[in-house]
Amino acid sequence: MSALVVDTSSFISYFKVGNETIDDALKEGRAYLSPIVAAELLSGIRSKSEQSLMKDFLEDLPLCGNEIESWFKTGLLRSKLYSKGLSVSIADAHICQCALELRGHLITEDKIFLKIAKITELKLIR
Secondary structure, eight states, X not given: OOOEEEOHHHHHHHHHHOOHHHHHHHHHTOEEBOXXXXXXXXXXXXXXXXXXXXXXXXXXXXXXXXXXXXXXXXXXXXXXXXXXXXXXXXXXXXXXXXXXXXXXXXXXXXXXXXXXXXXXXXXXXX
8 A cells, every 4th residue: 555645634534533544544654744734733723732632643643745855846846736727835735745755645625636636646535
């Protein structure tokens, strides 16, 4: 099985109702975390105790896209998408780049990634 980058939207859904694909990837060590997703998840939590629990959970996941070269590629990807008429945030471009670099899949509920997948080699799980 390939690496699985988990987007913020899918993590939020996972914490509410679960998800077998994410469960399997977590158990098998294939679930990867973009630092952007970590920041997005923590920014939505107000309780200190819940923030602490989230940090404990996230710290166990391998990071992706943390090297400067990944950020260069993120910028170039965003430029490519823009040249094709698709404007995406740095955050979404970075999350996409993580999956591309790992040659894995991105699990997401965010529709922007459907548009990105039409222009790139991004592999999605919805």
